[in-house]
Amino acid sequence: MNRQRSATVWAAIRAHVDGAVRPLSLDVVCAVAVQMLDAAGAAVALSGGLTGYEPVSASGPSAQPVADLHATLGEGPALSALSDQRPVLTSDLAAADAQGRWPMFSPAALAAGVRAMFVFPLQLGAISLGVLEISRAATGWLTAEQAVDALVFADAALLLHLRNAYGDGAEHVVEPGRELLDRWAAVHQATGMIAVQANTDLSGAFVRLRAHAFAHERSLLDIAHDVVARRLRFQPDSR
Amino acid sequence: MLDRQTVRTFVELADTLVIGFDVIDLLQTLAERCVDVLGVDAAGILLADQRGNLTLVAASTEQARLLELFQLQNEEGPCLDCFHTGRQVSVADLSADARPHPWPRFASAAREQDFAAVHAFPLRLRDEVLGAMNLFSHKTGALAPESADVAQALADVATIGITHERTLRHHQLVTEQLQYALNTRILIEQAKGMLAERAQIDVADAFTRLRAYARDNNQRLAAVARLVLDQDAQVAALHHPTSDASTTG
Numbered sequence: 035m036n037r038q039r040s041a042t043v044w045a046a047i048r049a050h051v052d053g054a055v056r057p058l059s060l061d062v063v064c065a066v067a068v069q070m071l072d073a074a075g076a077a078v079a080l081s082g083g084l085t086g087y088e089p090v091s092a093s094g095p096s097a098q099p100v101a102d103l104h105a106t107l108g109e110g111p112a113l114s115a116l117s118d119q120r121p122v123l124t125s126d127l128a129a130a131d132a133q134g135r136w137p138m139f140s141p142a143a144l145a146a147g148v149r150a151m152f153v154f155p156l157q158l159g160a161i162s163l164g165v166l167e168i169s170r171a172a173t174g175w176l177t178a179e180q181a182v183d184a185l186v187f188a189d190a191a192l193l194l195h196l197r198n199a200y201g202d203g204a205e206h207v208v209e210p211g212r213e214l215l216d217r218w219a220a221v222h223q224a225t226g227m228i229a230v231q232a233n234t235d236l237s238g239a240f241v242r243l244r245a246h247a248f249a250h251e252r253s254l255l256d257i258a259h260d261v262v263a264r265r266l267r268f269q270p271d272s273r
Numbered sequence: 274m275l276d277r278q279t280v281r282t283f284v285e286l287a288d289t290l291v292i293g294f295d296v297i298d299l300l301q302t303l304a305e306r307c308v309d310v311l312g313v314d315a316a317g318i319l320l321a322d323q324r325g326n327l328t329l330v331a332a333s334t335e336q337a338r339l340l341e342l343f344q345l346q347n348e349e350g351p352c353l354d355c356f357h358t359g360r361q362v363s364v365a366d367l368s369a370d371a372r373p374h375p376w377p378r379f380a381s382a383a384r385e386q387d388f389a390a391v392h393a394f395p396l397r398l399r400d401e402v403l404g405a406m407n408l409f410s411h412k413t414g415a416l417a418p419e420s421a422d423v424a425q426a427l428a429d430v431a432t433i434g435i436t437h438e439r440t441l442r443h444h445q446l447v448t449e450q451l452q453y454a455l456n457t458r459i460l461i462e463q464a465k466g467m468l469a470e471r472a473q474i475d476v477a478d479a480f481t482r483l484r485a486y487a488r489d490n491n492q493r494l495a496a497v498a499r500l501v502l503d504q505d506a507q508v509a510a511l512h513h514p515t516s517d518a519s520t521t522g
Contacts, residue, residue, distance in 0.1 A: 037325030037326070040325065123449060159459030182323055222459050223463070223469070223476045224466060225466060226465060226467035226470065227470040229467060231470060
């Protein structure tokens with residue numbers, strides 16, 4: 035199994051963080067992703083805003099050009115990943131299927147020196163925040179290990195953005211990584227229940243669940259079980 | 274010889290594969306049909322999330338769900354062994370005085386849920402194992418050889434359903450399908466929570482309502498879950514404290 039990859043990726047991210055000079059941010063996630071995935075670019079784009087595609091962080095020479103192409107042309111692997119809600123992996127943008135799927139984007143990306151693209155949604159069920167885009171100058175697939183790493187980078191970006199958008203800025207909202215909660219149905223059920231109780235969206239409900247677990251030094255799963263069993267209720271935020 | 278129910282199940286699954294489907298609906302149908310066809314009492318399907326965890330994506334009953342979750346929580350059990358080895362694992366007698374097996378905590382949890390035997394079948398794609406299918410029985414005993422063959426065939430249908438079309442291009446594209454299936458399951462859990470809170474019912478009843486509504490209206494489970502999450506007026510009736518939908522399915 036690949037559980038150690040998550041620890042490796044998080045260790046690399048932490049090693050790149052340098053106190054107040056270079057705090058944990060989407061930029062750090064992208065920069066480390068470029069290094070570890072042998073990429074020409076890594077970018078995070080959010081799905082909110084007027085256009086539904088808003089690049090917010092980019093690292094590596096091809097990241098910004100690729101994001102600009104998506105924004106300009108309105109098509110490409112990143113937008114497909116957003117609409118299909120699944121990873122979109124393309125080993126060769128010059129191949130017929132890629133050319134057929136993105137007739138404007140593919141030749142433009144090739145002209146910009148990008149040959150392969152791997153896009154991973156930042157999502158947790160109906161919480162869908164954006165995408166992590168990995169671009170490469172050469173054809174070929176990610177190795178199995180790199181594909182796992184990319185999923186972990188996408189998780190990191192998701193949790194980090196949730197912290198920035200909803201949280202109180204504390205580190206606990208980001209770590210531990212998502213691999214510890216994915217399989218627990220109760221966490222997601224509790225998220226849905228809290229959203230109704232606290233009259234918030236799922237993202238806000240999820241962040242409150244995590245913050246509560248942290249503040250009371252209990253596991254996320256314990257708190258989730260309390261919510262599902264109706265031993266614990268959340269109130270609308272007074273802010 | 275195959276009985277009529279088995280034949281009907283394969284016809285139903287083949288239809289699903291041909292007309293286009295949501296993988297979660299396919300796996301949920303499979304889990305339920307396993308119970309009908311194989312003479313077992315509960316079934317659950319687990320998929321690897323590629324980050325190192327097995328996640329339950331479909332179960333015939335909440336009871337099986339509890340057990341699957343226990344199994345994951347404690348990181349032991351026949352389904353995990355089946356996943357790691359890619360081979361069928363069968364325990365015909367889970368009782369404490371039966372032949373020793375390596376999962377004492379799993380066995381006692383299973384007995385608490387009144388299960389006496391368990392059988393696990395791999396979801397195998399060439400040299401890769403995507404997950405496993407677990408069958409639970411209240412009675413002790415091995416599966417008949419032809420039932421085991423049918424069970425493995427059903428597990429293979431699940432594999433094909435998960436990997437369909439794109440696998441032919443490259444095995445890495447399984448990632449797209451797997452991640453989609455896993456995320457859809459999370460979305461359904463979120464919807465169960467919302468529905469449970471709005472209707473003041475428990476989450477198991479919420480799932481029964483979702484499933485019954487999807488079936489009665491010929492909609493995908495994920496689509497109905499999304500309607501619930503979006504508070505769509507179309508599913509307003511689901512939210513009533515006592516909904517008619519809860520009595521079907």
